Amino acid sequence: MHFPLYIAKRYLHSKSSNNAINFITIIAAVGIVLGAASLFIVLSGFAGLKDFTLQFTSIVDPDLKAETAIGKSFFITDDELEKLDNLEDIVSYSKIIEDRVFIAFDEKNYPNAYIKGVDENYEKVNNIDSVIPLGSWLTQNTNQIVVGWGISSNLSFGVLDYGKRVSLYVMKPGKGQITSEKQIYNTFQAINVGIFDINEELNDKYVYAPFKFAKELLGYKDNQISAIEFKLKEGFNEEQARTNIQNILGDKVILKNRAQLNDALYKMLNTEYLAVYLIFTLVLIIALFNVIGSIIMMILDKKKTINTLFNLGATQKDIQNIFFYQGVLMTLLGGIIGLIIGVLLIFLQQTFAFIMITPSLPYPVALKAINVGIVFLTITVLGVIASKIASARITKNLVSN
Template identity: 40%
Template structure:
């Protein structure tokens, strides 16, 4: 292998007597540099978009959720509480009751979800940090609510002055004889409005847990699910394993599973972007194949000499395959250097802005470097092998 590598390095360092060959070689190297830079930046941008999107979800998504496998609610009894308090990691947990409801204010009507939360809710999902008008209701509140901004606009609500009418059908069977008795109604006072960039949160109105249990005719310890947050920024795998062992009749979901569809969309977008960029890279690497073929034609006399000296045809092919490989690797490293510089420049100096206060999201990840290197090396080696395969005894014998 040393012989093909030595000759390939000599060809790469030395100038050809044909200026066109020198120019095409430089252009091929620049093409690999540009393709590498573009691929790395595209992957870094989508990594940044993913991190930005997940940072929005982090505010209202817990680390772990405990929900019933069957049915919509379950009872949080003393045994349940004792088990969850014995988790190996230090945690916060909050009880939540959620149901679809009908909301009305004057002549405005909307269907959304009522979400009853206890006093520890904001320690698990800190939505109180998103309050833009008013304040989050106190722990001892009994008849107050927090509305989302878009829902507040649709219902034309005023903080501290309006009472929001919430209707839920009464449970039961048979025909409704009196429509006035078909619904359970509460009228909590609006004390705050939150602004959340997560579109899923447009459908919730938050009320104290006891008020939602009263509205839905549930027991004081009956909830839809229990959300868990780790107090320290640690891997939740130990806690998840413990909960699955001690709560076999419940569904234990980690953050990625709670928003599974959203994670799939983000990963799919990054995959599509990679495949599109890969097409560009393959076109660039095809130029490398053309360059190798031109070098082979230019070095035809050298090839004859090597074969006459007893060099195997296979070794001669390796010379030009190695030549193309080295050309791609040089372009790859230079392109990566340029791409990394651009990424860090955007991270530190915010060169491109979405709004005057928000920089275009981008992230540096070692995973992206490995993906780029494997892609360029793999497809570059394939292009080089295909081009070097053009060397044959028939080619050498031609005048």
């Protein structure tokens, strides 16, 4: 066995004759264990919150979405649609018409909504039914709509109120002098048949409508659409599917996956993840100062032994390596124990839900191998640095006298 490593292992397991040094060593070891466990638990908790947040957007986000590259809409030919039907990677796709709309109901107005006209395939592409707690999904070729919870609350309407219709207004394009209100707006009367609940942003934004309804309201021509949403087969190759779709539709569209559709949300969550990691890494760095102090105290306590080793032929570098290895071993052992504790606590939370956000909603956590790797790598790097700093205190003068 390597001589410095052998001595380091002996020092790691042996007790000092000085109780104060033993106490400092125990504090250092406990600090590493708690630091590693805390970092892993926090990262796992944040990973759970991230997954919990993204699961709501993923319900209405397709695997791929083809958006217009220029303007608000583009034209798609029957030949292009036939080619999309023949792609093996695609389970289904839905044509979308989307634009801003003004909503009025019972003398109340809502100017910040967007109408989203969807065809009969939309339910095959997205699990929209699962986010409609009140009412039902719309029927094609009708004047039915499904609105978000925020819009419904702002305008104070429910579902299937046939006595009062919801009015939708869209500005007409055109030139010249305006002589009547009909020249300003396209207007349709609709019946709300469902209310969806996804997240605050989408609840306050979207009104779902049948494709034909939206087409007439917005004055779109045949084969004029805003986007196409795709559902891909299980185990799909996204890049291959993206290439195939792009070859058919050309440069008139831009293809985006879920992450790209929620770019701002992903950036925000990743920034918060990094901030949390840096904060708890700082806590871990503070805990590792105890390791430096422990090793320095051990060096002073073993001064006579160090001198004996030097006289027996050990070099200054060998003696430095002894205490360097001791610090690294202490850090790695404490980090592994902390990780085991952290993994166990996260597993128990997943299984038994000890911590609850609400009586029916446990605090979300996620066991991910990447978090284990991040914590272990962080502990290792910081442990090596701390051990190097402490072992550098061994000078030529110290080992020879």
